[in-house]
Amino acid sequence: xxxxxxxxxxxxxxxxxxxxxxxxxxxxxxxxxxxxxxxxxxxxxxxxxxxxxxxxxxxxxxxxxxxxxxxxxxxxxxxxxxxxxxxxxxxxxxxxxxxxxxxxxxxxxxxxxxxxxxxxxxxxxxxxxxxxxxxxxxxxxxxxxxxxxxxxxxxxxxxxxxxxxxxxxxxxxxxxxxxxxxxxxxxxxxxxxxxxxxxxxxxxxxxxxxxxxxxxxxxxxxxxxxxxxxxxxxxxxxxxxxxxxxxxxxxxxxxxxxxxxxxxx
Amino acid sequence: xxxxxxxxxxxxxxxxxxxxxxxxxxxxxxxxxxxxxxxxxxxxxxxxxxxxxxxxxxxxxxxxxxxxxxxxxxxxxxxxxxxxxxxxxxxxxxxxxxxxxxxxxxxxxxxxxxxxxxxxxxxxxxxxxxxxxxxxxxxxxxxxxxxxxxxxxxxxxxxxxxxxxxxxxxxxxxxxxxxxxxxxxxxxxxxxxxxxxxxxxxxxxxxxxxxxxxxxxxxxxxxxxxxxxxxxxxxxxxxxxxxxxxxxxxxxxxxxxxxxxxxxxxxxxxxxxxxxxxxxxxxxxxxxxxxxxxxxxxxxxxxxxxxxxxxxxxxxxxxxxxxxxxxx
Ligand SMILES: Cc1cc2nc3c(=O)[nH]c(=O)nc-3n(C[C@H](O)[C@H](O)[C@H](O)COP(=O)(O)OP(=O)(O)OC[C@H]3O[C@@H](n4cnc5c(N)ncnc54)[C@H](O)[C@@H]3O)c2cc1C
Ligand SMILES: Nc1ncnc2c1ncn2[C@@H]1O[C@H](COP(=O)(O)O)[C@@H](O)[C@H]1O
Numbered sequence: 160x161x162x163x164x165x166x167x168x169x170x171x172x173x174x175x176x177x178x179x180x181x182x183x184x185x186x187x188x189x190x191x192x193x194x195x196x197x198x199x200x201x202x203x204x205x206x207x208x209x210x211x212x213x214x215x216x217x218x219x220x221x222x223x224x225x226x227x228x229x230x231x232x233x234x235x236x237x238x239x240x241x242x243x244x245x246x247x248x249x250x251x252x253x254x255x256x257x258x259x260x261x262x263x264x265x266x267x268x269x270x271x272x273x274x275x276x277x278x279x280x281x282x283x284x285x286x287x288x289x290x291x292x293x294x295x296x297x298x299x300x301x302x303x304x305x306x307x308x309x310x311x312x313x314x315x316x317x318x319x320x321x322x323x324x325x326x327x328x329x330x331x332x333x334x335x336x337x338x339x340x341x342x343x344x345x346x347x348x349x350x351x352x353x354x355x356x357x358x359x360x361x362x363x364x365x366x367x368x369x370x371x372x373x374x375x376x377x378x379x380x381x382x383x384x385x386x387x388x389x390x391x392x393x394x395x396x397x398x399x400x401x402x403x404x405x406x407x408x409x410x411x412x413x414x415x416x417x418x419x420x421x422x423x424x
Numbered sequence: 425x426x427x428x429x430x431x432x433x434x435x436x437x438x439x440x441x442x443x444x445x446x447x448x449x450x451x452x453x454x455x456x457x458x459x460x461x462x463x464x465x466x467x468x469x470x471x472x473x474x475x476x477x478x479x480x481x482x483x484x485x486x487x488x489x490x491x492x493x494x495x496x497x498x499x500x501x502x503x504x505x506x507x508x509x510x511x512x513x514x515x516x517x518x519x520x521x522x523x524x525x526x527x528x529x530x531x532x533x534x535x536x537x538x539x540x541x542x543x544x545x546x547x548x549x550x551x552x553x554x555x556x557x558x559x560x561x562x563x564x565x566x567x568x569x570x571x572x573x574x575x576x577x578x579x580x581x582x583x584x585x586x587x588x589x590x591x592x593x594x595x596x597x598x599x600x601x602x603x604x605x606x607x608x609x610x611x612x613x614x615x616x617x618x619x620x621x622x623x624x625x626x627x628x629x630x631x632x633x634x635x636x637x638x639x640x641x642x643x644x645x646x647x648x649x650x651x652x653x654x655x656x657x658x659x660x661x662x663x664x665x666x667x668x669x670x671x672x673x674x675x676x677x678x679x680x681x682x683x684x685x686x687x688x689x690x691x692x693x694x695x696x697x698x699x700x701x702x703x704x705x706x707x708x709x710x711x712x713x714x715x716x717x718x719x720x721x722x723x724x725x726x727x728x729x730x731x732x733x734x735x736x737x738x739x740x741x742x743x744x745x746x747x748x749x750x751x752x
Binding site for chain 1: 436437442496497498499500503523524528529530531532534535536538539540541542543544556560561562563564565566567568569570571572573577578595609611612613614615616617618619620625626628629631632634643645656664667668674675677680681682688689699700703706707709710711712718723725726727728729730731734736737740741743744745
């Protein structure tokens with residue numbers, strides 16, 4: 160099987176986020192970069208498919224040069240090759256602009272299946288997978304917590320509020336990964352894997368290499384724009400329920416506070 | 425000049441989901457400010473019978489696509505149908521629910537309609553006729569305001585439980601337009617559905633959540649939280665540590681790689697308050713923390729903190745809640 164994973168590099172989930180001087184971007188100097196956790200699940204799922212059916216796993220990412228490191232990590236996990244699209248014309252693109260670039264890359268690679276995260280834990284845009292599917296005119300199966308594929312159809316289980324369902328599609332299709340670490344348990348890169356990854360092919364492309372021009376996917380094409388960032392409102396300082404009280408006293412006081420002050424129970 | 429603000433309601437299992445009324449209420453406010461009409465789109469199998477429910481929240485006209493093919497949400501069938509109906513509404517602004525299916529529909533629809541989408545927004549402002557949407561980023565570590573290019577269709581999906589609902593006006597009636605949309609042949613299909621019938625409350629829609637972490641020590645002890653939750657009409661959540669240990673299903677995980685929740689009350693029991701957990705519940709209206717470690721980071725976010733052994737405290741607290749509830 161020819162498998163493509165769309166991978167985004169995001170700040171480590173431990174990162175403290177600070178707003179930069181321009182008021183609309185974040186300070187990046189102290190940030191440690193990781194593979195978006197959901198994309199790591201996608202790499203894991205792709206490698207399991209490859210183990211079952213053979214084939215190749217290609218990692219595709221748009222981003223600056225630092226993303227090479229994350230692609231190499233995915234290659235060290237076992238993926239076969241990488242494609243980085245690094246073009247300054249895309250710096251102010253919106254999600255749809257990037258989706259067009261990713262869709263063009265997918266078209267060039269002509270895979271049986273595309274796996275991606277359901278959201279990237281940076282801007283939480285939560286949209287590029289379905290957008291890529293729409294642009295390709297392919298079905299997509301969202302929020303996968305399991306994935307079965309026989310080479311011609313793909314079947315996933317996904318949650319909906321209040322339950323779950325099983326959804327199936329013929330290939331080619333896009334699947335976005337849901338679930339959590341407990342579900343996908345992504346593998347670590349092994350030492351031999353890291354050695355091998357250094358020699359695996361990693362193409363760096365510009366827009367023109369994908370037959371795209373900035374007018375259709377660059378900043379001029381952006382329909383939506385982040386205009387400002389702000390920190391969340393400080394929470395009012397809370398209080399510790401009186402430490403002198405015994406357990407029952409504390410329980411009574413908490414019930415009273417929730418009832419009379421907060422009015423939430 | 426566009427004619428309307430348009431909402432896409434979510435209908436499932438015989439009813440509109442509550443978030444549909446939240447976006448109708450928000451849509452009403454925006455339409456009034458902009459001097460536009462408020463239209464609704466209702467799609468589903470059997471949805472016709474329920475469309476007047478939307479009128480109570482200010483929707484003036486509802487376009488309805490009622491077809492057995494729409495029993496379950498499948499992007500391939502829903503997206504073209506909703507796009508076709510939107511075209512008939514001539515909207516300046518489209519509001520959708522940021523539910524699991526709603527987010528999916530919104531994203532694909534935005535690509536089809538060639539516009540920008542502010543997904544999972546928590547606030548919408550209108551100034552001098554221009555719309556801005558606010559969304560939590562980086563798991564709520566900061567907030568971003570988004571604006572649209574001139575002439576672009578404004579598409580916003582709204583986080584459930586955040587936008588306030590209007591008082592329903594039972595006397596209101598909406599004009600109903602049945603639309604014969606074409607249902608395309610879809611390659612994807614729903615094979616089976618397994619709805620929880622135990623009356624469990626969905627985390628993202630719950631008013632109150634009781635969550636347990638590693639401090640719960642084992643799966644059996646969650647019965648204690650289930651009991652408390654039952655009395656409070658609450659949902660039960662968990663930290664990643666409790667999910668990774670296999671004590672709770674992954675669907676209960678709250679946090680940056682789990683569900684993002686905004687209840688009125690979040691009770692964290694035996695949870696330390698790691699940054700990734702806070703990302704999922706930090707914007708809850710009230711937070712209670714029960715932890716035996718007075719230095720646990722969760723206390724810095726809590727409105728009320730209780731420094732106690734949870735195994736001692738929760739049973740006593742549960743009895744107090746029971747007493748309160750039975751006195752009503
Ligand atoms: C990429 C990534 C994504 C992540 N995503 C998430 C996520 O989505 N959600 C999430 O929750 N975490 C997430 N985490 C994990 C997070 O960093 C923490 O490890 C996790 O939240 C810890 O869970 P906990 O608070 O239950 O456990 P701990 O941190 O071990 O805390 C247990 C707490 O219980 C208290 N306790 C113990 N016994 C008792 C008792 N008898 N009575 C009272 N208190 C007691 C202790 O004092 C302690 O504070 C993620 C981590 C990474 C790296
Ligand atoms: N720059 C990117 N390069 C490659 N894939 C991306 C990029 N941005 C987003 N994606 C994919 O789209 C998913 C959803 O991202 P987002 O819409 O940004 O939340 C991610 O989990 C990735 O799989």
